[in-house]
Amino acid sequence: MTLTKNDINGLYTAIVTPFTEDKSVDHKALSDLVTRQLAAGATGIVPIGGTGEYPALSRQERKDIVKTCVDAAGSAPIIPGVLSTGFPDAIEAGKDFEDAGAAAVMTVTPYYAAGTQDGMREYFANYRNEIGVPVLLYEIPRRTTVATNAETIQAMAEDGSIIGMKCSNYDMPAFIKTMKLAGDKMAILSGEEPLFATHVTMGAKGGVLASANVYPKIWIEVFNLARQGKLNEALKLQTKLDTAIDAIFRETNPGPLKKYMEMAGYSAGGVRLPLEGPSAPTITALKTAFDAASLANVA
Secondary structure (H helix, E strand, O other), X not given: OOOOHHHOOEEEEEOOOOEOOOOOEOHHHHHHHHHHHHHHOOOEEEOOOOOOOHHHOOHHHHHHXXXXXXXXHOOOOEOOEEOOOOHHHHHHHHHHHHHHOOOOEEXXXXXXXXXXXXXXXXXXXHHHHHOOOOEEEEEOHHXXXXXOOHHHHHHHHHHOOOOEEEEOOOOHHHHHHHHHHHOOOOEEEEXXXXXXXXXXXXXXXXXXEOHHHOOHHHHHHHHHHHHOOOXXXXXXXXXXXXXXXXXXXXXXXXXXXXXXXXHOOOOOOOOOOOOOOOOHHHHXXXXXXXXXXXXXXOO
């Protein structure tokens, strides 16, 4: 069955790529991570995006990771990230992931050679024509320096180029406008933990969250409250994770997150260059946050 905008709802965990001591992919830990997330109630899995260290992986490693996730997930959708800078490379990745069984792909806006709004619209129209699975737009201007206008996103949805998007952007006026113009034409997902409850209350269908690697259940609770319009209750619950979120994103993701997962008893390994493990002050902040979450009975 082809994934549609109506199928996208709930928590999609942006998972890390676990590594062994020699920095090879730990497929056993990866499979266990997918199984654990889905058992906790996650709707689907987003592997090898930024949290999954896409730039540090080879083409074959990416495809193998998606295959492991698909095998572990059963009928749950696997929506891998595509972070390639060039169109041919992005096409190769999309076709690889399709072959591996992905339900869709989440493709970042083209960057470095930043195009116009019309150029981005054409990019995604041509991209969708080249691959056989649906596409979600991955919008993260702080990394790409490219922001997609609400009108462009609306046009992309109307073109049939995308069925949804991950919004990793703190620009609330832009989010509101995108919801107004395209919220009924595609599934909009929050990509920011601090804004997750607010985004859902305003119409987002769910979220793609990295901290759910450790805390999927509480994010599902936040989601259920927010979609009922209980924003104050959702924010109060979300506050329990504020210290953890601050520590996890204190340095470039996913170094601190992997260390935090280790504290929680989950195998994730280190990170690959150019990333390095978290600094001593960040490790202290992570330990403080983990102890605080444990005292608050966050699970």
